[in-house]
Amino acid sequence: MEKTAERNISISGSGTASGGEYHEVKVNGSAKIHGDIQCEKFKCNGSSHVEGNVIAENVKINGSTHFEGNLDAKEMTINGSADIDGNLHCNELKVQGSSSVKGHVTGKEIIVRGSASIKGNVSGEEVDIKGQVKIKSDCEAESFNARGNFKINGLLNAGSIDIELLRHCEAKEIGGETISVKKTIDSSGFKKLIKFFISQHSDQLTAEVIEGDHIYLEHTHAKVVRGNTITIGPGCHVEKVEYKESLELDENAKVGAQEKI
Amino acid sequence: MDNLISKKDLLEAANISYGQLYRWKRKNLIPENWFIRKSTFTGQETFFPREDILHRVEKIKTLKDDLSLDELAAMFSPSPTVTSLPTEEIIKRNIVSHTSLEMYINHFGETPTFSFSHLLTLYVLDSLLQTGEMNRSEGMDLLRILEEQANTIKETESELFFIRKMGVSFFIITPEPAKLFVESQTKMIAHYRMNQCIEELKLKIN
Numbered sequence: 001m002e003k004t005a006e007r008n009i010s011i012s013g014s015g016t017a018s019g020g021e022y023h024e025v026k027v028n029g030s031a032k033i034h035g036d037i038q039c040e041k042f043k044c045n046g047s048s049h050v051e052g053n054v055i056a057e058n059v060k061i062n063g064s065t066h067f068e069g070n071l072d073a074k075e076m077t078i079n080g081s082a083d084i085d086g087n088l089h090c091n092e093l094k095v096q097g098s099s100s101v102k103g104h105v106t107g108k109e110i111i112v113r114g115s116a117s118i119k120g121n122v123s124g125e126e127v128d129i130k131g132q133v134k135i136k137s138d139c140e141a142e143s144f145n146a147r148g149n150f151k152i153n154g155l156l157n158a159g160s161i162d163i164e165l166l167r168h169c170e171a172k173e174i175g176g177e178t179i180s181v182k183k184t185i186d187s188s189g190f191k192k193l194i195k196f197f198i199s200q201h202s203d204q205l206t207a208e209v210i211e212g213d214h215i216y217l218e219h220t221h222a223k224v225v226r227g228n229t230i231t232i233g234p235g236c237h238v239e240k241v242e243y244k245e246s247l248e249l250d251e252n253a254k255v256g257a258q259e260k261i
Numbered sequence: 262m263d264n265l266i267s268k269k270d271l272l273e274a275a276n277i278s279y280g281q282l283y284r285w286k287r288k289n290l291i292p293e294n295w296f297i298r299k300s301t302f303t304g305q306e307t308f309f310p311r312e313d314i315l316h317r318v319e320k321i322k323t324l325k326d327d328l329s330l331d332e333l334a335a336m337f338s339p340s341p342t343v344t345s346l347p348t349e350e351i352i353k354r355n356i357v358s359h360t361s362l363e364m365y366i367n368h369f370g371e372t373p374t375f376s377f378s379h380l381l382t383l384y385v386l387d388s389l390l391q392t393g394e395m396n397r398s399e400g401m402d403l404l405r406i407l408e409e410q411a412n413t414i415k416e417t418e419s420e421l422f423f424i425r426k427m428g429v430s431f432f433i434i435t436p437e438p439a440k441l442f443v444e445s446q447t448k449m450i451a452h453y454r455m456n457q458c459i460e461e462l463k464l465k466i467n
Contacts, residue, residue, distance in 0.1 A: 213280035261273075
């Protein structure tokens, strides 16, 4: 990339540019870019539309951007809104605004503080959610942490799954080594206030199947829970539990059938 | 259901935990299409092709102390780990027999290096010759079909059949899983799964 890294695109009013190799692409007004771009830095403060694939070291979206192709970045921060029609590959992804991806999302660190909706699979080493996430397919990670609201239509598969419930969380299937689902303990005045207005008893996880080595559940509705050591905490409704080593049941948990294997 | 095994039975038979199974799935050590979801009277359950999964799990368990999970994944994936190998190396490391190599060179001419797909062709030729079930002229037919279908083998998981009836023999390459029915006088001499050949070859090379 060094050889042509001299050229920059900077659009401050409204304009169009063609694809190619650039050092920096900066949009302050509104821009349309035709073709594939390869650049060190892509920054959009206004609104932009890219008709092609993008390969960049660093992408920052403060305004709104629509990528029609695939996006491959080392680091990406979305403070505004980004729509990606293709796949997104990014080592460090941070979504503070809103984003929607029609393809798959892969990366090392995937952090969502705003909202994200993904049609394809999500896979990363670390997935951390404090906002709202919708995934239409599967989600795979070494560690999955959620303090927000998520809905996964496929399988959530992670080495360690740590969920603090906030409103309604949902996954079709959950599998991993250690799985922990707890009700949020945080009782700051602000959260209490929000909860008062929304609804009070809606913190809940719904899943059809939960399988893992060590499972701790609170306020979880599931058809089957299978594992080595299982604790079913308060507020759970589980139709069937299959365990290998130990099972602990809270007195406020409803369990249909239990079986030691 | 005979050739399928439920997840529960698999864990018990192979003595592994849910966590391990999910980790291996994440690392692509177990192909997605082996997870077969079926509704049973106890609800949704996952089944696996019995032979394949037991074989695979056994392999992972024996190799996982020596290789990292990523290295294992590379071994099981149909894409090659090594792009090419020099001809001398093949002779020196005794990857295939001398006869097979000679046949290959007679057919295609001398080459200083073998690409992975050529190596695979060579490897399959050698294994079939070693069984003693295939003669040299049939070996030439095999070389031809493998060469022609090199792309199919690379892109899709395929199977190779070697069939003979009343002294006439032929080869079939078909995508996996194939269901082939043959009449009674026909003899199925060999049935190879190319993916398994690729795995074996990778193990031999590394």
